[in-house]
Amino acid sequence: MTSTRPLIGINTDFRPAQQRTPAYVYLAAGYYENIQAAGGIPVILPPSNDVDAIHAAMDRLDGFVLIGGQDLDPRNDGYMLHHSMKLMHSNRETFDRIVVNEITERRMPVLGIGAGMQLLNIVQGGNLFYDIAEDLPNAVPHRDHQDPLHRHSLVVESDSLVGRVYGDGEIRVASRHHMAIDEVAPGFRVTARCPDGVIEAIESEMMDWFAVGTQFHPECEAASALDIRIFEEFVDGVKERQTGDLRLVA
Template sequence: MSTNASSGRPLIGINCDFRAADRLKPGFVFLAEGYFQSIINAGGIPVVMPPMEDADAVARVLDVVDGFLMIGGGDLDPRNDGFMLHSSVRPMDRKREQSDRMLIAELAERRIPLLAIGTGMQLLNVQQGGNLFLHIPEDLPEAVPHSDYQDPFHRHTLEIVSDSLIGRVFGDGEIRVSSKHHMAIDEVAPGFRVTARCPDGVIEAIESEMMDWFVVGTQFHPECGAASALEIRIFEEFIEGIVAAQQNTEDIRLVA
């Protein structure tokens, strides 16, 4: 991992969404402004990564970043994890999913600090040994709506675990967050704990319990236009955690 954070603003890698070329338009990558602007506002410097199949190129980028943000997007293809394709699933582009899967494996191997949002959290959970509900209305019929195609800023309430990063961010009182998903975590991967749920039981945040890997995942979208000032604090806590960890490492090196 780089030492940028100990000498200034940390470099935060961000993956991108991808749309393949068709007969009318070239292929292109895109990234919602909320992701990179939230990193900038929190004190980081975004390093935007397009989907790549070159493992050496991915490794070269990860050599210099201090943390990483895995963004949301389309659905993961359950066939890549040995499950059947549900009729509700709208898979993201194959090129992006292949790149994201290689990327998350390398982030885990290197223990690079990670903030994973939406599909990013789902992929993290799957890669680390958990699994997913493929369609909340079918798998959890008593659940409240977690998306509304007529309202991109659909929100629902949240119940949090107080002794967690999410708990520090939100504190006491009623919490409402932006939600737009139909898949969700079922079994949580080993090494992680649930730190927030919707009152209907759907998992909305997980955090690492591993001493050597700083990870926060949110199913809700703290980067979206309807996010509150409290939600934006998630990015600040992430950046502050990276800076603090690297400062501790630098202090230990100086003492040694």
């Protein structure tokens, strides 16, 4: 594509019809607002199982943001449910998995956030801790049901996208998760952790794929000006790919 403003796809969440309300798709405004502010054009895609339509839509996109949300169903990957899980609707997860497979095959630039990063890691061959409190009992709290603006500190690798964003010094990011990456997928490396060791960001080491994931939420209402720069770095990387100068984050 030759547009100076890249088209960035964004998936959406889904709520089924209830007694007096129809089914809805919805999206936190921070995702598309920050893509717009960074110079991209957000293209919001509702869940669908029409593979041909998804393929046609992906043909027109330059990059993709995979949003956060509720928990992925571990049964889709051969594991058992955990009692702490609140599963995203199957309509959304089915669509998201089709999209991630398309992204992978195309080596499309991608930014995965929260559950989006977790799915990217799973599809590429990694796996997850299904409950931090149970699997990593010495970890600090990574979510607070009483405080949606809960933040914790972060330790970043300097030679990475998140390193370029945050630089040196004390860093605190918005955290709202109970699942986390266990084994990192082949071809990716860890570029940020919470001081307790929980993985908070991964980035592709593959020369032909600009792919980044954050477990924390740079789009949320608690985000700082530094957090929002993640979207700027991502959109800039997509633009470089448009011109044939692929952003490398190794």
